[in-house]
Amino acid sequence: MDANDPIPASVIGGYLGAGKTTLVNHLLRHAGGRRLAVLVNEFGELPIDADLIVGAGERLIAIAGGCVCCAYGSDLIAGLEDLAGLADRPDHVLIEASGVALPGSIGAALSLVPCFRLDAILVLADAGAIAAQLADRFMGDTVHRQIASADLVLLNKADLVSARELAATGSRLASLAPAARIVPARRASLPVEIALGLHAGRAWRDAAGAGTAHVTAAFETLSFVLDGAFDVTGLAAALAGPELGILRAKGLLQDRAGRLMVLQLAGGRHETEIAAAEGARAGRLVLIGQAGHLAKAAIGAAIEAARCR
Amino acid sequence: MFTIYEARKILTMNPARPLASHVAVRDGRILGTGSIEELAGWGAHRLDRRFADKVLMPGLVEGHCHVSEGVFWRSVYCGYFDRMDPDGRIWPGLKSIAAVLARLGEAEAALDDPDMPLSGWALDPIYFGSRRVDRHDLDRVSATRPIGVMHASGHILNVNSRALELAGFLRPGISHPGIPLGEDGLPSGELKGPDAMMAVGRHAGFDREAQASDEPGLRQFARLCVRKGVTTATDLANLLPDEAVDMMLRVTGEDGFPVRIVPFRRFHGLGVVDLIRRAGELKARSSDRLRLGGVKLFADGSIQGFSARLRWPGYYGGQPNGLWYIAPEQLAEALELALAGGIMVHIHTNGDEATELVLDTMEMVLRRRTGPDHRFTLQHCQLADAAQFRRIRALGFCVNLFPNHHYYWGEQHYAMTVGPERATRMNACASALASGVPLAIHSDAPVTPLAPLFTAWCAVNRLSAAGRVMGAAERIGVAEALRAITLGAAYTLKLDGEIGSIECGKRADFAVLEDDPEEMPPEQLKDIRVWGTIQGGRVFDAAAI
Structure with a gap:
């Protein structure tokens, strides 16, 4: 990553007990060479598994693999600025929200720090508890607002409920967050490519193969080599359509004006920007979705429709 | 030896003896209240009559306040109501934006260091009609030093252009519910909610934890x-x-x-x-x-x-x-x-x-x-x-x-x-x-x-x-x-x-x-x-x- 590129940052939200800390630890264990920085409101109950910690200070915990965890106290923006100033610039920042915080507000605060880019709002929901939480007379509207702000809802502890209950809960959440994708998981074990997006270097390597590769058995990847020019913004918006089933996408494409553009997609959130990297070859697109959920024909049609003729 | 204070009246809040003329004090504690004759029974004493024309009541107890009141008085008082500072000086309430700017201007003129932030507090523009205070107002006080003025409610901070600039916010494209934009697409200088306030506030002399x-x-x-x-x-x-x-x-x-x-x-x-x-x-x-x-x-x-x-x-x-x-x-x-x-x-x-x-x-x-x-x-x-x-x-x-x-x-x-x-x-x-x-x-x-x-x-x-x-x-x-x-x-x-x-x-x-x-x-x-x-x-x- 170029030193001037904005650092992608993800907000990890969800009500108490949904599995936020489990997800953070899972991602730290499967960071795949990324240097992650975890920002927590406070070092309350220890946010990081003990075996991952290599050193601990008052406001910063050093984690195996060059990762760190920082407490930002009451000033999120100062915490983000501190991270941006670290000698070892992190590759990706995870902001773990408190159980009653609104992840959307944290996302908005992130937009105030120019060296970061909001990558995605991930909201976890406990599959067995979320229905009662949504109905809670005190917390219901807060949980509702948390879910509605999500790009990806991780329907966690999916193994602890029946398939019927899981399906019903999934459609309930989809109705609360129409633009988001709902992803079932157990023990918050979401593939890192879905949680954090495709790692640039690796994505382009995979794309070169121009076939499909499995992230895990539950997910599948589609890769395309796409020569020529595209309406990149239009393509990003089209790929964000929920009916296509795409959880994550990353593309490096040439636009109508001949510029090299990066396309990023996380659930319903999509973004295109001029690529900072020099010398990379345009014409790659990688998509990930749940196995069997990617609407391949419609995806192909969307790509062709965006091709400039 | 202990002291007996005589007072015009002592409101004791003790229902058994609600009023008294004297109170006896030894080692920082009360021996009792009553008449001089009653209290003299405790032994050798000194009669202190300096409060003979005053009323004593139990020391007042403030059950919810913040010591930071003492810190805020280092900033310029910009409130609508008269308020007494720790020196006992009463700062008249400011009834218009112009009056607020004038008082800030006086404080600004007294500062030597050109980079030193100028902070004010207790602003309550709710009393100034629908007109909002914006960064251009505060720029008239100074365009070169950061200025921040906290509202009385504590939920809004007004800043000048320099403070926005130091925080990196004086740019188009800011999209945040707590940062209203002016007609030019740049932040108006009003910052609402803790994230927006603190991000700029620390460049304008506000640091809550340090208080x-x-x-x-x-x-x-x-x-x-x-x-x-x-x-x-x-x-x-x-x-x-x-x-x-x-x-x-x-x-x-x-x-x-x-x-x-x-x-x-x-x-x-x-x-x-x-x-x-x-x-x-x-x-x-x-x-x-x-x-x-x-x-x-x-x-x-x-x-x-x-x-x-x-x-x-x-x-x-x-x-x-x-x-x-x-x-x-x-x-x-x-x-x-x-x-x-x-x-x-x-x-x-x-x-x-x-x-x-x-x-x-x-x-x-x-x-x-x-x-x-x-x-x-x-x-x-x-x-x-x-x-x-x-x-x-x-x-x-x-x-x-x-x-x-x-x-x-x-x-x-x-x-x-x-x-x-x-x-x-x-x-x-x-x-x-x-x-x-x-x-x-x-x-x-x-x-x-x-x-x-x-x-x-x-x-x-x-x-x-x-x-x-x-x-x-x-x-x-x-x-x-x-x-x-x-x-x-x-x-x-x-x-x-x-x-x-x-x-x-x-x-x-x-x-x-x-x-x-x-x-x-x-x-x-x-x-x-x-x-x-x-x-x-x-x-x-x-x-x-």
């Missing part, structure tokens, strides 16, 4: 206490890092320090188990003039910031409900551990739904374990209705209500936040007393001025700044209000055995008044002149402090 352990600020705060008759004041709340505790122990322990400070550890930065453990450690470090060991929890936000949690039908203008600052599970754990450990808990609840959550949670916790005489206190608790006060009583809570709101923002609550009916029921002191709820009243200084006699006036008269009575039925009598600012507040701090009344065995803490609160017409209670205080038997003349 917690500010030694000069603590000293200034103490001087203000003397001027207002206060001998015990809370600091609600503080993160209380060790260095702040060390400083506060040292400063409050000095011979000339005139106030007892009761800091509460804010629930922030550690988990519930560690919070309660830390409170226990702090409690063990208490001294006479620094009473540690309480914790402060926050359930919701503020009414005028629309972040308080309201029950149906919510805000008058249909605004979305407010924010929770604690999850019920954490609240239950904190209450349970605090009951088990004998730790005092004060809980900020502004909206009635926040109050309801705390009551439901406490009821559940008390079914699991007993909590004899816990005296947990609901702070602000502004919108509680009669049914909630009955539950508050049944569950053993105290309340510390905020009648100053009627004066400063009563009209705004009436017209904008909660609407007419609830605006006239807010801070229902009479309902609380009718239900037998232990009652204190407070200023939340620096949000409103530290001055318990003014707060008592607010509870007695319930007048808005526009002169409207905001709920006549909830007014309380002068005697009840005076009790709320002495014994009432002391009770919420579990200090009522030591302070809050003038009787044998208690601390010799008195407010020394020029006027008699019992003789003063109730509508003039706020105008009672304070000579100073006696704290722990030590005399503090406000004119010489």
Whole structure:
């Protein structure tokens, strides 16, 4: 990553007990060479598994693999600025929200720090508890607002409920967050490519193969080599359509004006920007979705429709 | 040898002996009240007649304020209402934006260092009509040094262009609900909510955490206490890092320090188990003039910031409900551990739904374990209705209500936040007393001025700044209000055995008044002149402090 590129940052939200800390630890264990920085409101109950910690200070915990965890106290923006100033610039920042915080507000605060880019709002929901939480007379509207702000809802502890209950809960959440994708998981074990997006270097390597590769058995990847020019913004918006089933996408494409553009997609959130990297070859697109959920024909049609003729 | 003070009148708040002419003091404590003949029986004494024309009452107890009031006075006072600073100087209220800018301009001209930030506080543009203050206004004070002016509510900060620039915000493309944009697409200079305020505020002289352990600020705060008759004041709340505790122990322990400070550890930065453990450690470090060991929890936000949690039908203008600052599970754990450990808990609840959550949670916790005489206190608790006060009583809570709101923002609550009916029921002191709820009243200084006699006036008269009575039925009598600012507040701090009344065995803490609160017409209670205080038997003349 170029030193001037904005650092992608993800907000990890969800009500108490949904599995936020489990997800953070899972991602730290499967960071795949990324240097992650975890920002927590406070070092309350220890946010990081003990075996991952290599050193601990008052406001910063050093984690195996060059990762760190920082407490930002009451000033999120100062915490983000501190991270941006670290000698070892992190590759990706995870902001773990408190159980009653609104992840959307944290996302908005992130937009105030120019060296970061909001990558995605991930909201976890406990599959067995979320229905009662949504109905809670005190917390219901807060949980509702948390879910509605999500790009990806991780329907966690999916193994602890029946398939019927899981399906019903999934459609309930989809109705609360129409633009988001709902992803079932157990023990918050979401593939890192879905949680954090495709790692640039690796994505382009995979794309070169121009076939499909499995992230895990539950997910599948589609890769395309796409020569020529595209309406990149239009393509990003089209790929964000929920009916296509795409959880994550990353593309490096040439636009109508001949510029090299990066396309990023996380659930319903999509973004295109001029690529900072020099010398990379345009014409790659990688998509990930749940196995069997990617609407391949419609995806192909969307790509062709965006091709400039 | 001990001292007998003679006074024009001593209001003891001791029902067995409500009035007296003399009080005897030895070793900082009260031997007794009565006539000179009664008190002379204690032995050799010195008669001190300097208060022979003054009225003594128990030292006033401010149960919810912040020592940061003393820090704010280093900034320029920009409020709409007259306010006294720690030197006793009364800063006239500023009635227009032009007047605010003029006062900031004077302060600016006195600064030598061109990069030094200029900060102001207590701005209340709600009184200036629909015109908002923007960065261009403050740029007229200075375009080169950062300027920040905090609003009276504490929820909005106005800054100039230089402050925005230093924070990296003077650019197009800012999209944040707390940062309104001007016609040019750049931030207007108004910053709402903690994220936006703090991001720019630290470039303009505001640093909330640093305020917690500010030694000069603590000293200034103490001087203000003397001027207002206060001998015990809370600091609600503080993160209380060790260095702040060390400083506060040292400063409050000095011979000339005139106030007892009761800091509460804010629930922030550690988990519930560690919070309660830390409170226990702090409690063990208490001294006479620094009473540690309480914790402060926050359930919701503020009414005028629309972040308080309201029950149906919510805000008058249909605004979305407010924010929770604690999850019920954490609240239950904190209450349970605090009951088990004998730790005092004060809980900020502004909206009635926040109050309801705390009551439901406490009821559940008390079914699991007993909590004899816990005296947990609901702070602000502004919108509680009669049914909630009955539950508050049944569950053993105290309340510390905020009648100053009627004066400063009563009209705004009436017209904008909660609407007419609830605006006239807010801070229902009479309902609380009718239900037998232990009652204190407070200023939340620096949000409103530290001055318990003014707060008592607010509870007695319930007048808005526009002169409207905001709920006549909830007014309380002068005697009840005076009790709320002495014994009432002391009770919420579990200090009522030591302070809050003038009787044998208690601390010799008195407010020394020029006027008699019992003789003063109730509508003039706020105008009672304070000579100073006696704290722990030590005399503090406000004119010489």
